[in-house]
Amino acid sequence: MGNSGLVVMDQTDLELLLNYPLIHKTRETVDEVVYSGYVFDGSLDVEVLVKWGSCVGRYEVEVPGDTPLSKEIDELIATGHFRGVLEVLDRVKLHLESIRRRDCVRNIAGVYQKVLWEYAEFTKFYLNLKSCRLQEDLRKIFLSLTDAGSREHSALISIDLSRCDEAIFALTSYDLPQREAGTTLFEPSENVATLFDRFAAQVEYLQPYFDLMDELDQNCDVLDPEKPQRADPYRRIWLGENVSVQITTDPYNVFLRPDVRFLGPDRLVDPYRATLNDRLGDGEGWTCRDGVFRGLLDLLGLASFPRLRETVTRHDDDDDLLVAEGDCSVCFAPRLNGQLADVVCRNASCEKRYHVECLYEWLVAVNARKVLDGISGRCPNCEKAITCPVPVRF
Ligand SMILES: [Zn+2]
Ligand SMILES: [Zn+2]
Numbered sequence: 001m002g003n004s005g006l007v008v009m010d011q012t013d014l015e016l017l018l019n020y021p022l023i024h025k026t027r028e029t030v031d032e033v034v035y036s037g038y039v040f041d042g043s044l045d046v047e048v049l050v051k052w053g054s055c056v057g058r059y060e061v062e063v064p065g066d067t068p069l070s071k072e073i074d075e076l077i078a079t080g081h082f083r084g085v086l087e088v089l090d091r092v093k094l095h096l097e098s099i100r101r102r103d104c105v106r107n108i109a110g111v112y113q114k115v116l117w118e119y120a121e122f123t124k125f126y127l128n129l130k131s132c133r134l135q136e137d138l139r140k141i142f143l144s145l146t147d148a149g150s151r152e153h154s155a156l157i158s159i160d161l162s163r164c165d166e167a168i169f170a171l172t173s174y175d176l177p178q179r180e181a182g183t184t185l186f187e188p189s190e191n192v193a194t195l196f197d198r199f200a201a202q203v204e205y206l207q208p209y210f211d212l213m214d215e216l217d218q219n220c221d222v223l224d225p226e227k228p229q230r231a232d233p234y235r236r237i238w239l240g241e242n243v244s245v246q247i248t249t250d251p252y253n254v255f256l257r258p259d260v261r262f263l264g265p266d267r268l269v270d271p272y273r274a275t276l277n278d279r280l281g282d283g284e285g286w287t288c289r290d291g292v293f294r295g296l297l298d299l300l301g302l303a304s305f306p307r308l309r310e311t312v313t314r315h316d317d318d319d320d321l322l323v324a325e326g327d328c329s330v331c332f333a334p335r336l337n338g339q340l341a342d343v344v345c346r347n348a349s350c351e352k353r354y355h356v357e358c359l360y361e362w363l364v365a366v367n368a369r370k371v372l373d374g375i376s377g378r379c380p381n382c383e384k385a386i387t388c389p390v391p392v393r394f
Contacts, residue, residue: 012085016089019086022045023038023039032052032053032054034050034052035049035051035089039092039096041093041096042100044100047063047065048061048062048089049061052085058077058078059088061073062074076095108161112161115134115159115168118169118191119134122196126193128146128200129196130143130146130152131143138161139158140156140158140159141156141169142156143155145199145200148207149211153174153175153230155199156173157171160188166190167189169195171198176203176231176251177206177231177232177233177252186199206251209233212249213233215291217235219304219305220238220305221308222237223238223244223326223340238307239264239272242268242326243268243272244263244264246260246261246262248261249292257286257299258292265348267348267351272300275300276299286299326341328354329354330355330358331358339356339357342356343355343359343388345379345384346384350381350384352380352381356388356391357391357393359388360374360388360389362380363376371387375390376388
């Protein structure tokens with residue numbers, strides 16, 4: 001078996017491939033060897049041609065299309081002594097990189113001018129702006145607009161003065177929901193007006209979503225988020241003592257059936273689940289003919305959302321602990337690290353609530369039995385069986 005098909009590389013060719021993968025030997029005769037391809041200058045690939053002439057006994061370098069640069073580099077090479085094409089390319093690359101850096105520095109004054117001009121033009125022509133302010137160091141623009149529902153939306157444009165390319169403006173902060181985790185809604189742009197137009201278009205597109213969330217916030221008792229933001233696409237709504245429903249909508253497809261999840265002990269949740277399944281099963285299913293909010297009420301079998309009484313009745317028996325509804329029965333607070341007390345004792349005559357962390361620590365302290373994904377023991381209140389998942393931080 002021969003290996004005649006195998007091309008044996010010499011050391012120079014190999015090093016060339018490793019260091020300058022875009023440079024190839026394009027001609028080899030007795031008189032001259034020519035290498036051509038691209039060298040990276042820190043920002044762009046620059047076309048380069050290196051010629052070794054055995055008659056002249058030295059290297060010549062050309063940068064096609066740029067005569068002054070070609071002359072500059074060629075003079076640089078002509079005065080040096082090089083042991084091989086790799087050293088020549090190293091020198092060329094170094095020179096190209098220094099030119100690139102010099103151009104960037106020169107551009108900064110131009111970038112400042114561009115920012116000021118862009119800002120002036122933008123504020124002159126965009127009358128639907130609610131507010132707009134350019135930070136003194138020219139690195140940020142704060143702006144806001146008012147939408148069709150009289151809601152104010154603010155955004156922050158960051159300006160990258162160090163970028164040599166044109167897309168120096170980026171929308172880095174805004175009160176809009178994300179489309180999918182990890183994706184950006186807005187690509188950087190070379191002008192402010194373009195970014196603003198995209199932002200305004202997105203705000204307009206999201207009007208039905210903002211309308212729905214406003215309607216929920218005004219007509220329901222929202223338990224979570226504590227202070228809803230425009231970007232929060234869910235609301236956990238109070239339905240009754242110990243029972244709530246979490247509605248999650250897709251902001252970009254508001255008219256699709258929202259995700260509905262009931263929270264509370266089975267005894268209280270089951271009737272709601274049964275109603276929901278009936279509605280979904282009777283063929284009619286989800287409809288938002290009369291608006292998404294109305295559709296949601298129909299889906300839940302409600303005429304309106306029940307409202308939480310203004311004052312929570314507390315058990316005033318002499319030495320009884322005062323636990324308000326929704327409070328954790330270990331730490332007596334409604335929230336721990338922003339989380340609600342979500343574990344509910346399944347014993348219908350107890351139904352005390354606990355934070356996952358509080359109950360877990362309690363059960364660990366009394367040596368309860370660890371199970372596959374949590375811990376299983378007795379309810380601190382009624383001593384009936386209770387299980388608790390492992391808190392996220394453990
Ligand atoms: Zn707690
Ligand atoms: Zn219990």
